Ligand SMILES: Nc1ncnc2c1ncn2[C@@H]1O[C@H](COP(=O)(O)OP(=O)(O)OP(=O)(O)O)[C@@H](O)[C@H]1O
Ligand SMILES: Nc1nc2c(c(=O)[nH]1)N=C(CO)CN2
């Protein structure tokens with residue numbers, strides 16, 4: 001998605017969530033400076049994994065475990081939203097792509113990354129400390145931001161980890177996008193998470 005198309009939505013999200021654009025942009029600059037040809041993956045890797053493929057996006061709602069039991073994932077491209085990575089890894093599944101703002105189970109995300117997962121690391125105003133701590137431990141990174149894109153730091157659209165997975169699959173022209181582990185009306189979450197899930201419902205609903 002072009003940033004010009006995304007920007008008005010981003011401005012609404014900033015206002016609703018009370019986040020700072022300046023801090024998001026500072027985080028993106030820090031991430032951009034940490035990325036180089038040695039620790040990044042080329043966008044062609046994402047294209048190869050997604051274009052024309054049937055994609056399964058895993059969110060981290062409690063229903064993920066049961067839905068994985070009854071879903072045939074063979075031959076599909078698996079994209080894990082942050083905390084969903086640990087659920088997959090615990091079942092012996094290494095996702096093709098992890099989309100994360102680095103507040104999930106980082107031990108499992110780093111393990112999956114070592115075993116081949118491409119990791120789309122999202123910079124925002126509230127995770128600068130995590131970028132500094134975990135990015136040096138990763139490889140095959142694609143940087144992401146919810147603000148203006150920079151060198152090695154892209155904006156494919158989307159806000160929280162789960163909806164950014166869906167925007168990524170759409171951007172790279174998946175032939176089909178199936179969601180597992182999404183319960184966007186979940187009431188058993190914190191108030192801030194409820195607000196993020198409301199945005200996810202709107203963003204995914206408008207896109208698909
Ligand atoms: N009921 C749910 N509870 C938690 N996550 C959900 C749920 N339904 C869908 N998801 C999606 O799963 C994604 C990953 O969930 P996780 O618990 O790892 O979130 P998180 O990393 O704490 O959230 P975020 O960083 O997006 O605030 C979320 O970004 C969300 O889009
Ligand atoms: N500034 C800021 N941006 C975000 C935040 C957050 O906590 N702060 N959480 C997100 C969830 O993936 C996505 N974007």
Ligand SMILES: [Mg+2]
Pocket residue numbers: 082083100101102103104161
């Ligand atoms: Mg997260």
